[in-house]
Amino acid sequence: MKNIVLIGFMGTGKTSTGRVLAQKLGAAFLDLDQEIEAEEGMAIPAIFAQKGEPYFRAAEHRMVERVAARQNAVISTGGGTVKDPANVALLRQSGVIVCLTADVDTILMRTASKGERPVLDKEDKGDRRRAVETLIEERRPLYRQADFSVDTSRLSPLQVVEEILHYLKTRGVVHA
Numbered sequence: 001m002k003n004i005v006l007i008g009f010m011g012t013g014k015t016s017t018g019r020v021l022a023q024k025l026g027a028a029f030l031d032l033d034q035e036i037e038a039e040e041g042m043a044i045p046a047i048f049a050q051k052g053e054p055y056f057r058a059a060e061h062r063m064v065e066r067v068a069a070r071q072n073a074v075i076s077t078g079g080g081t082v083k084d085p086a087n088v089a090l091l092r093q094s095g096v097i098v099c100l101t102a103d104v105d106t107i108l109m110r111t112a113s114k115g116e117r118p119v120l121d122k123e124d125k126g127d128r129r130r131a132v133e134t135l136i137e138e139r140r141p142l143y144r145q146a147d148f149s150v151d152t153s154r155l156s157p158l159q160v161v162e163e164i165l166h167y168l169k170t171r172g173v174v175h176a
């Protein structure tokens, strides 16, 4: 099987949905953020705070090179992985790209816990909403590079997985 690569904004469910999808397919599950944390021995907010975003993006690119060399895996990316065109090219070569989306209110609700996502680290609620809106707009063309998209706003993770499986079966990527 080709890899199944999940892209999309923070809080769209790449990690939670990817894990369930991998279980259903009997495939390996690789979460880029978790792999980077293990490699660096640090949580992502600490990497951003102590080493800076450029350092994180370089580590992210090296991890993309590593996971894209695998097969039979569900790969959940980080929300900003698609900012580097070289990452998108590598992931595209390695498999099928599925984008998860959600509306702004849903994203704000799902990412409400503090201190986990440095690029959304804003004290004021209005600032946080504006940061999400601006970043989504900026990144929309990047997420649109996917082969297939699912709006997860009103779906459970299991329903999202069912939609992805239906697409993959229709395309002959996986068998029924």
Ligand SMILES: Nc1ncnc2c1ncn2[C@@H]1O[C@H](COP(=O)(O)OP(=O)(O)OP(=O)(O)O)[C@@H](O)[C@H]1O
Pocket (backbone or CB within 6 Å): 008, 009, 010, 011, 012, 013, 014, 015, 016, 017, 033, 076, 077, 078, 079, 110, 111, 117, 152, 155, 156, 157, 160
């Ligand atoms: N379809 C869904 N319905 C309801 N809650 C969801 C759904 N998908 C994810 N969640 C919840 O939203 C939160 C964020 O999900 P998750 O960490 O999987 O997002 P992500 O896309 O991996 O984000 P990041 O880019 O920051 O890694 C989690 O608490 C998760 O349980």
Ligand SMILES: O=C(O)C1=C[C@@H](O)[C@@H](O)[C@H](O)C1
Pocket (backbone or CB within 6 Å): 009, 010, 033, 044, 077, 078, 079, 080, 081, 116, 117, 118, 119
């Ligand atoms: O959207 C982003 O830029 C990020 C999303 C997360 O998955 C992490 O990769 C990190 O917090 C950066």
Ligand SMILES: [Mg+2]
Pocket (backbone or CB within 6 Å): 014, 015, 016, 031, 033, 076, 077, 078
């Ligand atoms: Mg994630």
